[in-house]
Amino acid sequence: MVAPKSWEQYKEECQPIAESKQIQILGWTGQWKGGHTKLDLLCHCGYKWDTTSINSFKCGSGCPQ
Secondary structure, eight states, rough: OOOOOOOHHHHHHHHHHHHHEEEEEEEESOOOOOOGEEEEEEESSSSSEOOOOOHHHHOOOOOOO
């Protein structure tokens, strides 16, 4: 059985995506649910949001503004 991924592992996977979109990953919010955990994000435009899950972000979700 494979061990569940840690926050550090998910952040490492998401960091290149964030950098390409000029988004800063501030952390995660709410209860830890692995890939379904919501990210706390800050866009280069100044918009801050926490509604995108890790899995959605990895599939291309970006700044809602």
